[in-house]
Amino acid sequence: MSDPDGPLPAPARTLVRSPYSDGEWHRLHPLTPLLRGGLTLLVIIGLIVANLRERLVEFLFPAFTDLPPGAIPPDPVDFLFANNLLLIAGGAALVVLIVLLVLFRLSWRFHMLRIGDDDVEVRSGVLFRTHRRAPLDRVQGVNLTRPMIARLLGLAKLEVVGAGLDANVKLEYLSGKDAEAIRGDILRLASGRRLAAGTATAAERSSLARQAAAAVGSGLQGLVDGEDLSDAEPESIVRIPLGRLVASRVLSGSTLFLIALVVGIVVAASLSTLWLLFTVVPMFLAFGAYYLRSIARGLRYSIAPTSDGVRVTFGLFTTVSEIVPPGRVHAIEVRQPLMWRPFGWWTVSVNRLSGRSSTDTSTDQFAAVLPIGTRDDVERVLAILAPALTGGEWTGVFRDGILGPVDDDPYMTTPPRARWLRPFSWRRNGVLLTDEALLMRRGWVWRSLSILPLARLQSVGVQQGPLARAFGAATLTGHVIAGTVQTSVGALDRDEVVRVFERTARASVMAASTDRSHRWAG
Known part of the structure; x- marks a missing residue:
């Protein structure tokens, strides 16, 4: 279907792998209404079954329901039978079902996408229309998610990550092959690479029934054979053994809280037990769900470099595949x-634009790019996340930063007069400015090293509270995209902080002026 204002210039065809990437408006997969609205029908049916369970048990297992009159409470079915309203109720239910199917169908017909040279657009809505546009030069990544039910149907959804709050564009749902191809096309266009004209033609669109049958067949076959991503993803550079994954979850901070909770239960059980049923049991169920979910999330973990960025895949039941382009970390x-x-285990997390609203709790799932790994794993992951670091800078990262401090420590640390502000971590508390990044080392109990690429640094600040002022100390803060990474170090020598502040400001301006990673194919 063409735009009434005329189609956008068609993207180049040589590198286009998807018929959707031709500058025209296209509808999503015909099974989309089943996943977006059809699941609502399943919920309604479930509620009906739950409310009529006595009637169903009586109908299916009459031998076990030979109870005296009045033992089974009355339900709406009794009223319908007694007043001969069964046909009317069935007709009303049929009308409601038809209306819902028509609405789902209309919603699908009005939900369209267009991929042009400069942006990705999505239109949706029947009565209240919505038009979302994601400029390709602001794309921060493209996430591909395969929920369990969608995988059974051979479908997936794409999320084009924008550069603003609630700026993402979601494409729900597409066939698995189309989703992979569209993601590749979007990233190629976002990289600054124009898809030059060629002789490739778009695949003919088959009937809706054939598309649905092909998607379901592909989904079922994918569950048997596993997902074939060999043409799009090299072998993962990190493998997480199941034993290590389980042990890392057991040896986590939440386990300490769980142990404290158990101790509290033992003490309180001698005084009262009634409140345990309403508070403690749900807590144990929540902990169990958390452990199972976190373990299932890491079972199919992989991370690998691609031509379009770092590809991170995780999830056993719902598989999420995210590509972080160069310059987006x-x-x-x-x-x-x-x-x-x-x-000797470590975890690696990043700050990046997620394009989601601040109330979206799913944002944090994209922060950890390495849930758990050894030093060798960390080295491999950092090599693809921060490829601009030179050989000399890696010494400051690993020997002095992650494993340090050493005798000839190059980091600026807490001065003797302010050590009481960091009584345990004053030796690890430090900052080091290199040619490509600002390194911040902290923590004695929970060790951490933050790497802030100078080209991505938005600003740098110096803070000094009354206590720090009395001892000539200050805090240095690097301002970047908000996230889980800590970007400040306190209790440092005030004069040294000011000098690092001035050097960092000049170096970040120079790095930003020469950086071209946002258009990595240009």
Whole structure:
């Protein structure tokens, strides 16, 4: 279907792998209404079944329902039978079902997407129309998600991550192959690479029934054979053994809270037990769900470099595949919880634009790019997340930053007069400015190292409270995209902080002026 204002210039065809990437308006997969609205029908049916469960048990298992009159409470079905309204109720239910199907169908017909040279657009809504546009030069990444039910139907959804609050454009749903192809096309266009004209033609669109049948067949076959991403993703550079994954969740901070909770229960059980049923049991169920969810999320973890950025895949039941293009990582943190230290395990997280609203709790799931790994794993992950770091800078990252401090420590640390402000961590508390990044080291119990690329640094600040002022200390803060990475270090020498502040300001301006990673193919 063409836009009444005329189609956009068609993107180049040589590198286009999807028929959707031709500058024209296209509808999404015909099974989309089933996933977006059809699940609502399943919920309604479930509520009906739950409310009529006695009637169903009586009908299916009459031998077990030979009860005296009045033992089974009356339900709406009794009223319909008694007043001969069964046909009327059935007709009304049929009318409601038809109306819902028509609404789902109309919603699908009015939900369209267009991929042009400069942006991705989505139109939706029947009565209240919505038109969303994501400029390709502001794309921060493209996430591909395969929920469990969608995988059974061979479908997936794409989320084009924008550069603003609630700026993402969602494409729900597409066939698995189309979703992969569209993601590749969007990233190629976002990289600054124009898709030059060629002889490739778009695949003919088959009937809706054939598209649906092909998607379901592909989904079922994918569950048997596994997902084939060999043409789009090289082998993962990190493998997380199941034993290590489970142990990392057991040896986490939440386990300490769980142990404290158990101790509290033992003490309180001698006084009262009634409140345990309403408070403690749900807590245990929540902890169990958390452990299972976190373990299932890491079972299919992989991370690998691609031509369009770093590709991170995770999730057993709902599979999420995210590509972070070059230049979209604003901060990196390597962190080691206390109970992981004997095993030499670390976790790596990043700050990046997510395009979601501040109330979206799913934002944090994209922060950890390495849930758990050894030093070798961390080295491989940092090499693809921060490829601009030179050989000399890696010494400041690993030997002096992650594992340090050493005798010839190059970091600026807490001066003797202010050590009481950091009584345990004053030796690890430090800052180091390199040619490409500002490194911030902190923590004695929970060790961490933050890497702030200078080209992504928005500003740098110096803060000094009354206590710090009395001891000539100050805090240095790097301002980047908000996230889980800590970007400040306190209790440093005030004069040294001012000098690092001035050097960092000049270096970040120079790095930003020469950076071209936002258009990585240009």
